[in-house]
Amino acid sequence: xxxxxxxxxxxxxxxxxxxxxxxxxxxxxxxxxxxxxxxxxxxxxxxxxxxxxxxxxxxxxxxxxxxxxxxxxxxxxxxxxxxxxxxxxxxxxxxxxxxxxxxxxxxxxxxxxxxxxxxxxxxxxxxxxxxxxxxxxxxxxxxxxxxxxxxxxxxxxxxxxxxxxxxxxxxxxxxxxxxxxxxxxxxxxxxxxxxxxxxxxxxxxxxxxxxxxxxxxxxxxxxxxx
Numbered sequence: 001x002x003x004x005x006x007x008x009x010x011x012x013x014x015x016x017x018x019x020x021x022x023x024x025x026x027x028x029x030x031x032x033x034x035x036x037x038x039x040x041x042x043x044x045x046x047x048x049x050x051x052x053x054x055x056x057x058x059x060x061x062x063x064x065x066x067x068x069x070x071x072x073x074x075x076x077x078x079x080x081x082x083x084x085x086x087x088x089x090x091x092x093x094x095x096x097x098x099x100x101x102x103x104x105x106x107x108x109x110x111x112x113x114x115x116x117x118x119x120x121x122x123x124x125x126x127x128x129x130x131x132x133x134x135x136x137x138x139x140x141x142x143x144x145x146x147x148x149x150x151x152x153x154x155x156x157x158x159x160x161x162x163x164x165x166x167x168x169x170x171x172x173x174x175x176x177x178x179x180x181x182x183x184x185x186x187x188x189x190x191x192x193x194x195x196x197x198x199x200x201x202x203x204x205x206x207x208x209x210x211x212x213x214x215x216x217x218x219x220x221x222x223x224x225x226x
Contacts, residue, residue, distance in 0.1 A: 001025055001173050002046070002077075002142055007055035009041055016041045018197040019055070024142065028164065029175045030184045030205065033194035034217055039177045042194070043144050046175075047079040048072045059142070076141030080131050080148065088120035092130055095119055099137040109133045110159065125156030132163060143167065145176045149183045157183050193217065 002024040009017040017038045031039050044050040046057065048069040057064050064072060087095050093115040096103055106112045109129040114122065119130060128148060135143060145164070149157045157180075164187050167174055178184040185191070185205035193201035193208065195217035201208055208214055 001060065003058040004046075005056045005058075007042075007045060007052045007057065009038075009045060009050065009052050016197050017045070017052070020194075020197075020199055022192065022199065022202075024173055024175060026171050026173050027190055028167075028188040029173070030188035030191040031175060031177045031194065032179075032181060032184065032191060032208075036196075037194040037217075038197045039194055040146065043079060043146055043175075043177060047077055047144055073138055073140075076139070077144070078135045078138045078140035078142070079144035080135050080146055086119045086127060086130055086134065089118060091116050091118055092122070095130060095134060096137060099134060102137070105133050105137055109163070124151050125153065125159070128152065128156070128160065129163075132160065136167070140172060142173045142175070145174065145178075147178055148176060149178055149180045161187050 004020055004022040007017055007020040008015065020038075020042065031042065033039055041050060045052050048064070048067050048071070051066060059072075059075060059077060064075070064077075067075075087098070092106065092111055093103060096106065103115065106115055109132065111126065111129060111133065114126060119127065122130060132145075132148065148160055148164075152160070161183065164174055164176070176184060176188060188205060191201070191203065191205050191208045192199060193211070193214050200213045200217060201211050203211075
């Protein structure tokens with residue numbers, strides 16, 4: 001579905017991504033790495049908010065480098081943000097009507113009883129569910145989720161986990177950047193790890209914590225035995 005070939009990006013002489021090559025199929029993919037690893041920059045490039053210095057990206061077989069976020073959303077690449085972006089002074093219903101007249105999705109996200117409530121009055125969990133509902137209302141082929149579990153309770157995370165797993169079962173590709181690894185590993189089928197702009201691991205959630213290179217990236221060589 002998505003193919004990245006030698007994607008590189010620097011800011012002010014600092015190389016944030018260094019020849020990243022990656023394929024994403026119809027799957028649930030987790031993206032992790034220490035702070036500054038390049039995760040958000042990778043999302044920004046895929047979704048058109050930042051242009052790479054070099055390399056190419058293909059979505060459904062066609063190059064998309066240089067396309068605007070709105071154009072990519074129309075093609076089926078939709079992302080959410082770590083800081084939830086909704087229209088806070090509009091009701092839940094009005095937020096959704098910006099995208100679609102079909103309000104049935106509110107029931108799927110347990111927001112139907114809150115449809116007349118201003119978005120700014122929602123709890124953090126409700127606001128994240130609304131953000132996800134707005135993203136799904138665009139019928140994405142590839143959904144990019146940035147920190148979807150941030151600040152949520154265990155119960156709220158379980159609700160969003162169920163939605164994500166259902167999406168994967170329906171054929172939507174989902175890529176997730178998340179620091180809460182336990183919750184992330186419950187959500188995904190495959191994990192990639194970035195460190196200092198390089199791809200250092202690509203495999204299963206079960207194997208990632210057995211990787212020496214991953215442990216060294218998080219804890220440093222001096223703290224990794226063997």
